[in-house]
Amino acid sequence: MPKPRRSLDWGFPRWRGYGSSREAASVRLCDRHGCDEPGNCPAPKAPNSPDRWYFCQQHAAEYNSKWDYFEGLDKAEREERARTERRDNSGYAEASHYGWAGAGDGSRSQDEMRALGVLELEADADFVAIKKAWREKAKTVHPDVKPGDKDAAAEFQKLQLAYEVLKAAEERREWKG
Structure with a gap:
């Protein structure tokens, strides 16, 4: 007769990985008819109601886009x-x-930080300094200054893209606040 095998759930530390249990995990499906995605985004059925729908992310976004907080x-x-x-x-x-809300404290995105690196500026540079650095660098590699130079054209495009990223971020900040 074979020797009985010991469970891996004994003692500390646990000898099998957490979440690797053998029993079936219950998954709540999206409440939207015909959707087979997991429904892990609760949404109220009515204003001030404790009852909830459970939607997938796509259907929760669709539901929330039509939500009126002041309805009724x-x-x-x-x-x-x-x-x-x-x-x-x-x-x-x-x-x-x-x-904390100033530049250089995590309020800039990774794309903005890369763009600042292209312009060789610090993370806390204001937009006036950004514009000045962009103009100085763009003047040296502009296609009108160096016609036919492919490296200069590529560098100019890189500078232009960096400036556009930083300009769009500045406009977003002004719009928010």
Whole structure:
């Protein structure tokens, strides 16, 4: 008779990997009819209701795009709810003064940091310095200055792309705030 094999679940440390159990894992499917994706994004069925739909990411995004927070409220109730939300969230706006928000502290994306590297600037450079560095470098490799030079043309394109990335980021920052 063969010797019984010991389970790998005994003692510490556990001898098998976590999450590698043999029993079937239950997965909640998306509540959208016909969707077989996992439904791991809860969404309220109605305003102020504890009942939830569980959608996949795609259907949750579709559902939320049509969501109206003030649906079913008359004008006075809408104004009261908006006033309450502003009051409750005003502390966050006041506390933003103490937060880190300057350039060079993680507020720039990786693309922006690469673009700053192309222009040989520090992470905390403001847009005036960016524009100045771009103009100085672009003047040296511009196709009108060096016609027919493929390396200069490639360098100019790289500088132009870096400037466009940083300009778009600056416009986004101005738009937000």
